[in-house]
Amino acid sequence: MIRFENVGMRYGAGPEVLSDISFNLEPGAFRFVTGPSGAGKSSMLKLMYLAEKPSRGLIQLFDRDVSGLRRNEMPALRRQIGVVFQEFRLLDHLSAFDNVALPLRVAGMPEDVIAKHVTELLSWVGLAGQLDARPVTLSGGQQQRVAIARAVIARPQLLLADEPTGNVDDAIAVRLLYLFEELNKVGTTIVIATHNEGLVSHFDYPVLHLEDGILTTPSRDAGI
């Protein structure tokens, strides 16, 4: 599913924010990416959702070398990846419903199917009464749930979440992680970046730990 081999990454001419990252995730894996702020968790996720390119090394997604991807091949690959961005990146001019519907609309799904799925999912995350609300009128926790709903609505094969529980209380955080677990059970590969060690210890999943851009605690799946 995901394979990193000696991956290095830097922004522009700056220092490397990731160095010699190597690991391999099989389809259906569930991983936490942990580490302190600035360790490179978000950068690693950006490489996985194709927002950035590595400075060196090999990255394979869905058995494809991403460095060889043509521009017109990226959208299809990205549609298989759901992303919960750290800062949510909801579109402020769209309602909660339209934000969540976006991945389905981009994929060309009929509006009646979109309406059914989106309404169901927003109800599930406790936002049934906020379908028409704009993100700016929602609390941080509600926005986070909209962002998570948008990431999972298209049932991606790979779900990447960057601090998905940063703005919600522990009870909701655990509830959201149960949602990720459910998705994982139906075959979705999950990678969650978090600095919340307490939350990580609540679940029994392997960890990719980063310190200063270096993978210091390879998971059981590592070992290339």
Add this chain to the structure above:
Amino acid sequence: MFSGRLDLPLSSDPATRLLPWIISVMVFLAMLMLAGALVLTGATSSWEKGLSGRYTVQIPPIEGESTVEVDQRIDRAIKILERTPGVSAAKQVPPAEVAISLEPWLGAGTSVVDLPLPHLIDVSLADKPAVNLGQLREQLRLAEKDSVVDDHGAWRRQIKDLIFSLQALAAGIILLIAGCAVSAVVFATRSGIAVHHDVLIVLHLIGATDNYIARQFQRHALRLAFKGGVVGALLVGATLAIFFKGVAELDPMLMPDLRFTLWNWLILSVVPVAVCVIAMRTARATVLRELRRIQ
């Protein structure tokens, strides 16, 4: 295409708010230019057509000659003309008709009897055979030494040149206006891309293709161009209505044949449609080019 939803808040862009007005002014100018060219081309064409297939023979007056002598000279010339292969008819232009045609310049009721005007013979030509103009001139000169055969060639060439110049001028100005319209759309689209850069990134990251994003911009450009096109077309319609109302009140003797046919209206209606297509295609091309730069 008009009713499609937009994922980008393009309608709120300050740069695009003025675009319909800019386009309406451009549509107005382009349509007015085209209408002017069509009207003048029609008028000059009918003028040119009226002169083609005709000669005018001038028999200069001789001082002191009697009416009988004038008639004899004209009859002689008409007989020569009627014998000439390619001439279908030849008849004298009645002096009264000459007087009427001079009325706008000399005033009504002015007697032209005392003026040394040439006697005119209107000659109609058959399609075939072509008249041997040199031979005809020679024969008439033998009969009437100072006779002149005017085939209106120089005048017709001037009219044709004028028509061509008008059409070239109209085409040039319309191209210039189209260029300005394209520039305005490119500017508004680039501005939209810059303003909504973050939204575009999100759309890309959730799997939107460049075409999906370009469709949003081109749909928005179409809406704006349609609004501008309708306003511009209505303004042109009103302007032409006022113009032709004014023309109708003028003396037709002094005016060329100015009219606007159904065919002209159809040609004119192409302008707003073309502007809509240009706006759409420009927005699309601009977005696709800019997106390639973003990632």
